[in-house]
Amino acid sequence: MxxxxxxxxxxxxxxxxxxxxxxxMYGYQITQEVKAISAGGVVITEGALYPMLHKLEGQGLLTVETEMVGNRMRKYYSITRNGKKEVVDRMAELEAFIRQMQTLLNPRIELA
Amino acid sequence: MxxxxxxxxxxxxxxxxxxxxxxxMYGYQITQEVKAISAGGVVITEGALYPMLHKLEGQGLLTVETEMVGNRMRKYYSITRNGKKEVVDRMAELEAFIRQMQTLLNPRIELA
DNA sequence: ATATTTGCATAATATTCTTAGGTATATGGG
DNA sequence: CCCATATACCTAAGAATATTATGCAAATAT
Known part of the structure; x- marks a missing residue:
């Protein structure tokens, strides 16, 4: 971390x-939105974000549309049907992770 | 994951x-204990565990004592004072992580 | 004018883990 | 006795994910 x-x-x-x-959403927007929602607690670095967006697009979990805003490019990403399936899986994994960590880390009774 | x-x-x-x-505890014991506590849900691979134990020892978070049991070696690891401080930090980090994820992932009201 | 913000991107490096081996003793079942 | 499995340590190659450090360029604020 x-x-x-x-x-x-x-x-x-x-x-x-x-x-x-x-x-x-477009990449830069994602970094700002995450920062705002988390009150500055989570900062997504661009060096991590952009390669990941490309990867998710390559995996068919996102699609991209390029738009010009004034003279500048924006690449808007949308989630696909497969992406939505992936979200369900990932949310389940996160919940499982939290449960596992609670089981492992909560002070527990000595078993024998 | x-x-x-x-x-x-x-x-x-x-x-x-x-x-x-x-x-x-010794390394192998850790793998077995984690497996038992998690009901098989978490399996620590030795390829991850042993290098990590060495690293934590190098960082002064663990100390090691080698013992012979029969004809076989066991390396018992104990946590140091600094290691206990690290546990406090890591637990706080984990709780922060969980809170951040809940904040970011829970369906929330659209804020303008 | 100049610095900061917006908006994209990549390359080098670090961390953490999986996979796939290697060595050797101990133990239980046939 | 033989052999598979469990115990107990270890490392090396590679994958996955991230940080850090850049670079470019347009827009905006000071």
């Missing part, structure tokens, strides 16, 4: 879930 | 916390 207090592997879940909720 | 349903970075927390609770 870096300054983000995030475990490696959780970023994909965040991005997919956000896109599922918001419908359509 | 692998078959473990664990995020990368969480293994250190598990090992340190377990050693804080149990006081003194």
């Amino acid at each position: 870096g300054a983000n207090n995030l475990y490696k592997g959780s970023l994909t879940t965040i991005v997919l879930k956000l896109l599922e909720e918001k419908g359509r | 692998g078959a473990n349903n664990l995020y990368k970075g969480s293994l250190t927390t598990i090992v340190l916390k377990l050693l804080e609770e149990k006081g003194r």
